[in-house]
Amino acid sequence: MSESIVKQLQAAAKAKQILQQLAPDTKIAILNxxxxxxxxHTADILQxxxxxxxRMSDDDPKKDRLLLNSDRLKGLADSVKQIAxxxxxxxxxxxxxxxxxxxxxxxxxxxxxxVGVIYESRPxxxxxxxxxxxxxxxxxxxxxxxxxxHTNEALLTVIHNILELHGIATTIVQLLPVERKHxxxxxxxxxxxxxxxxxxxQSLIDYVREHAKVPVIETGxxxxxxxxxxxxxxxxxxxxxxxxxxxxxxxxxSLDTVLVDRAIAPEFLRKLKTYFEDxxxxxxxxxxxxEVLQGESFSNLKHAEEEDFxxxxxxxxxxxxxxxxxxxxxxxxxxYSSKHSECIVSSNELHIExxxxxxxxxAVYANASTRFTDGGEFGLGAExxxxxxxxxxxxxxxxxxxxxxxxxxxxxxxxx
Numbered sequence: 001m002s003e004s005i006v007k008q009l010q011a012a013a014k015a016k017q018i019l020q021q022l023a024p025d026t027k028i029a030i031l032n033x034x035x036x037x038x039x040x041h042t043a044d045i046l047q048x049x050x051x052x053x054x055r056m057s058d059d060d061p062k063k064d065r066l067l068l069n070s071d072r073l074k075g076l077a078d079s080v081k082q083i084a085x086x087x088x089x090x091x092x093x094x095x096x097x098x099x100x101x102x103x104x105x106x107x108x109x110x111x112x113x114x115v116g117v118i119y120e121s122r123p124x125x126x127x128x129x130x131x132x133x134x135x136x137x138x139x140x141x142x143x144x145x146x147x148x149x150h151t152n153e154a155l156l157t158v159i160h161n162i163l164e165l166h167g168i169a170t171t172i173v174q175l176l177p178v179e180r181k182h183x184x185x186x187x188x189x190x191x192x193x194x195x196x197x198x199x200x201x202q203s204l205i206d207y208v209r210e211h212a213k214v215p216v217i218e219t220g221x222x223x224x225x226x227x228x229x230x231x232x233x234x235x236x237x238x239x240x241x242x243x244x245x246x247x248x249x250x251x252x253x254s255l256d257t258v259l260v261d262r263a264i265a266p267e268f269l270r271k272l273k274t275y276f277e278d279x280x281x282x283x284x285x286x287x288x289x290x291e292v293l294q295g296e297s298f299s300n301l302k303h304a305e306e307e308d309f310x311x312x313x314x315x316x317x318x319x320x321x322x323x324x325x326x327x328x329x330x331x332x333x334x335x336y337s338s339k340h341s342e343c344i345v346s347s348n349e350l351h352i353e354x355x356x357x358x359x360x361x362x363a364v365y366a367n368a369s370t371r372f373t374d375g376g377e378f379g380l381g382a383e384x385x386x387x388x389x390x391x392x393x394x395x396x397x398x399x400x401x402x403x404x405x406x407x408x409x410x411x412x413x414x415x416x
Contacts, residue, residue: 005182009192011171012114012139018169019111019137024088030166031084031131035077037158038127042073048154049123056147061315062121064250066148076124080131083381089403090137104410109403111137113194116186117384118143118208120200123151128382130159130173136402141193143176143186145200187212197397199385202312202338219385219397222252222340223312224370227329227355229346230261234268236367237345242275243369244343250314252386253341253373257309259329262322266292269320273298281316284308288322310336326351330358337361339388341370362388362395 038045049068056063095107115138119125126142133140144152152175160170176182187196190213198208202221209216226244228237244255260268269292276283277298284304285293293301308319309332323329333342343365344355352366363373363386373396375383380398387393393401 005176005185008141008171008174008176009114009186009189012141012174013192015139015169015171016111016113019134019139019172022137022168026166027088027135027137028084030134030162030168031080033162033165034127034131034159035080035084037162038073038077038080038155041154041158042070045073045151045154045158046070048150051150052148056121061250061313062147064248066121066123066151068123068151072124076127079376079382080127082376083131083135083399086135086381086399088135088137089400092403094405101414102412103414106408106410108406108408110406112402112404114139114141114192115384115402116141116143116189116193116196116214118183118186118196118198118200118204119385120145120204121147122199123148123155125199125384126152126155126175127159129384132382132384132399132402134172136399138402139172141174141176141186143183144178146178149178183207184211187214190214197384217387217391217393217397218389219387221312221338221388222254222373222386223256223310223336223338224253224341224343225257225259225329225333225337226255226343226345226370227259227323227326227333228261228264228268229326229344229348229351230263231348231351232264232268232345233347234264234271237268238271238275240343240345240367240369241272242279244371245281245318246275246279246316247369247371249316251371252312253370254314255318255370256311256313257319257321257332257336259321259323259332260289261329262288262324265289265322269293270296276300276318279316281318284317284319286321289320310338312338326354330355333359333361340386341365341373343368343370362386 090109092109098104117129129140156175159173163170193214196212196214196216198205199219205218226241273296282300284302286304304319339361341363342359342361345367346352356364375396375398378396380396383396383398385397387397
């Protein structure tokens with residue numbers, strides 16, 4: 001390990017005790033001050049963000065993720081204040097009992113410890129993670145991407161200024177160097193780091209999974225489907241699909257593949273065409289959908305290849321596949337889903353329940369856009385990411401999951 005990152009890791013490990021001693025009211029005051037600081041220093045943050053934006057191509061789909069403006073900063077500030085209002089998830093009594101031998105046993109929640117988060121061009125993650133970790137008593141090590149370096153540094157300056165004003169060591173929130181060599185050092189730092197959370201592309205997640213010695217919780221990659229059943233309200237279905245694809249295509253809960261029953265494909269695709277043409281969505285269609293859309297003179301149309309299914313587009317691009325039944329749709333989702341968010345649009349209650357009970361994903365929807373898979377939208381405050389695995393959290397990885405368990409045993413001389 002290089003000396004610079006070792007010192008940061010050592011400081012993070014020591015800082016766990018600092019957070020354990022902070023009173024809930026102090027943490028709330030710090031978070032509210034950070035929220036106010038984001039608004040007060042909007043001009044400085046946006047200036048730093050512009051430096052990063054100017055270095056990125058306009059054609060890069062990650063540019064929207066990188067972009068900050070006054071409204072997004074205000075939204076970040078509001079999110080931090082919402083986190084401040086949530087109950088501290090630590091020191092909650094989960095179980096209490098007295099054994100026949102007189103031992104008194106309690107199970108309580110405690111912070112995870114030092115949380116390392118590796119992410120890409122999303123500076124909002126810097127604020128979300130810092131706020132969630134402060135409120136849950138966890139130290140955080142932030143390794144953002146080089147694309148957002150100046151923005152992340154400006155955001156960290158706001159956080160550190162508030163911590164210093166409250167007499168709190170800034171080592172509870174640290175930004176790690178962006179050089180790639182330090183990623184492996186972080187992943188192997190079992191002496192100092194308790195958990196690693198990657199948030200970003202599948203390639204990032206795969207790299208972390210393959211090289212980490214520290215336990216990992218995966219978040220980020222989303223290949224999301226919406227199945228339009230033959231009984232669906234097609235006007236509603238078109239609005240749901242359009243929202244899931246168009247409202248913010250660069251995020252992980254956006255739609256990637258539309259599955260549509262062949263019986264209603266012509267009528268549904270005609271309704272969808274207007275939304276997708278207005279937004280200039282590029283469609284990769286199977287033969288049936290291609291024929292329909294070509295007949296409707298849809299301009300941005302290509303034949304789908306095998307690799308267009310199971311593909312996370314993160315852009316105004318979408319694949320469409322026609323299916324003959326719900327079972328066929330379920331088979332397709334089982335094969336290509338990343339287990340993030342999946343949706344059925346239907347008026348058949350039996351189909352809806354079969355879909356909700358069968359699909360293996362962190363969030364499964366009936367008649368609503370997958371864009372709601374979000375900690376804030378679920379009333380959890382911000383989230384570190386959307387976990388697509390099953391241990392130790394699944395779905396929005398928010399405040400409530402930034403804890404683990406601890407057993408407290410009190411005796412009066414018992415021996416075994």
